[in-house]
Amino acid sequence: MAHVDCVVIGAGVVGLAVARSLALAAREVFVLEAAGAIGTATSSRNSEVIHAGIYYKPESLKAQLCVAGNKMLYAYCEARGIAHRRCGKLIVASGQQQADKLVSIEASARSNGVADLVWLDRHAALQLEPQLVCDAALLSPSTGIVDSHALMQAFQADIENSGGTVVLHSSLMGAKLAPSDIELTMKDGTRLTCKVLVNAAGLWAPALAHHFSGLSPEHIPTAFYAKGNYFSLMGKAPFRHLIYPIPEEAGLGVHLTLDLGGQAKFGPDVQWVDSADDLVVDAARADAFYAEVRKYWPALQDGALQPAFAGMRPKISGPNEAVADFVIQGASVHGHAGLINLFGIESPGLTSSLAIGEAVLKLLKQQFSL
Numbered sequence: 001m002a003h004v005d006c007v008v009i010g011a012g013v014v015g016l017a018v019a020r021s022l023a024l025a026a027r028e029v030f031v032l033e034a035a036g037a038i039g040t041a042t043s044s045r046n047s048e049v050i051h052a053g054i055y056y057k058p059e060s061l062k063a064q065l066c067v068a069g070n071k072m073l074y075a076y077c078e079a080r081g082i083a084h085r086r087c088g089k090l091i092v093a094s095g096q097q098q099a100d101k102l103v104s105i106e107a108s109a110r111s112n113g114v115a116d117l118v119w120l121d122r123h124a125a126l127q128l129e130p131q132l133v134c135d136a137a138l139l140s141p142s143t144g145i146v147d148s149h150a151l152m153q154a155f156q157a158d159i160e161n162s163g164g165t166v167v168l169h170s171s172l173m174g175a176k177l178a179p180s181d182i183e184l185t186m187k188d189g190t191r192l193t194c195k196v197l198v199n200a201a202g203l204w205a206p207a208l209a210h211h212f213s214g215l216s217p218e219h220i221p222t223a224f225y226a227k228g229n230y231f232s233l234m235g236k237a238p239f240r241h242l243i244y245p246i247p248e249e250a251g252l253g254v255h256l257t258l259d260l261g262g263q264a265k266f267g268p269d270v271q272w273v274d275s276a277d278d279l280v281v282d283a284a285r286a287d288a289f290y291a292e293v294r295k296y297w298p299a300l301q302d303g304a305l306q307p308a309f310a311g312m313r314p315k316i317s318g319p320n321e322a323v324a325d326f327v328i329q330g331a332s333v334h335g336h337a338g339l340i341n342l343f344g345i346e347s348p349g350l351t352s353s354l355a356i357g358e359a360v361l362k363l364l365k366q367q368f369s370l
Contacts, residue, residue, distance in 0.1 A: 003194065006198070069352035072355055119139075176213045227271040
C-alpha cells in the first residue's frame with residue numbers, strides 16, 4: 001500500500017486551510033475530495049462574510065478562532081491580492097427590548113476582543129444608511145466580504161506549491177485506526193496508509209467518523225442540518241454596509257449582504273431539514289423574507305425578491321438546543337494518535353479557516369514531532 005504522511009478529507013475552505021498549514025510545515029499532504037472540484041458544498045453556499053467575532057460565547061473556540069481568523073484573513077487577502085472589501089456592517093435594533101439585546105451583544109463582543117464597535121443612535125445610523133429604519137445600531141468596521149472561491153484557489157496553490165496534492169473524485173469509504181499507521185480504503189478500492197488523518201468533511205464529518213474502525217461512537221456527535229435559504233434583490237440596493245437584525249435562534253437572522261459587485265441578497269433563514277442534499281429554495285418562503293426585511297427596510301417593494309440559492313449549516317446541535325461550539329477533536333478525547341475530527345464547523349468557519357488550520361497544526365505538534 002502507498003503511504004502518505006498526512007491526509008485531509010474534504011477540500012472545502014477549512015480542509016484546504018488545514019492542509020495548507022501542514023504543507024507549509026513541510027509535511028507531505030494529500031487532500032482527498034469526493035466531488036469533482038474544491039469547495040462545492042457549504043464553502044460555496046454562504047454569505048461570503050468576514051465576521052468580526054461579535055456573537056459567540058466568550059472563550060469559545062468560535063470566538064477565539066473567529067477573532068484571530070479575521071485578522072489573518074484580511075492580511076492574507078491583502079498579501080495575495082484576493083478580492084475583498086472591509087465594508088462594515090450595522091446590527092440594528094427596533095424597540096427597547098432589542099436595544100437592550102444590542103447592549104448585551106456589544107458587551108459579549110468586547111469580551112471576545114472585538115474593540116472597534118461603535119454605538120449609533122437612530123440619527124447616527126440614518127446618517128450612514130438613509131433608507132434604514134431602526135432605533136439603535138452597532139457598527140462593526142472590521143466586518144467585510146471576500147471572494148471565497150479565489151480564497152480557496154489560493155489555499156490550493158499554497159498546498160501544491162509546498163509539495164502537497166489535492167485529489168478530486170476521491171471518496172473515502174472508511175479507515176482502520178491502528179497504534180501506528182491509519183489505513184484508508186477508498187470507494188474505488190484503493191488503499192493507503194497515513195500517519196495523520198484530518199476529518200474535515202463538513203456536513204458529512206459525523207457520518208464519515210462512524211466508518212472509522214476503532215473510534216468509539218460516543219465521540220461522534222449527531223449531525224443536524226439547518227438549511228439557509230437566500231433571496232436576491234432585483235435592482236440596486238440602497239445600502240453600502242451589510243445590515244443585520246438582532247440574531248435569532250440557530251442563525252443571525254435574515255440579513256442583507258452585498259457581493260463584491262454590489263449585488264444584494266437576503267438570508268439565510270433557518271429551516272431544519274433531514275438531508276444535507278435538500279438545497280432547493282421554495283419560492284413561497286419569500287413572504288416571510290419580505291416581512292423580516294421590512295422591519296429594517298420598509299421601502300422594499302413587492303416583487304423585488306427572487307429565489308437565489310440555499311446552503312446547509314453542518315450543525316451538531318438541533319432545534320431548541322444551545323448552539324454547539326466548534327469541535328476540534330484529538331487524541332486526548334478519543335485516544336487515537338494522528339486522528340483529528342472537525343465537527344460542527346459552521347459559521348464563522350470561513351472567517352476562522354486560517355486560524356483553524358493553525359490550531360490543528362498545533363494540536364498535532366503536541367501529539368507528534370511535526
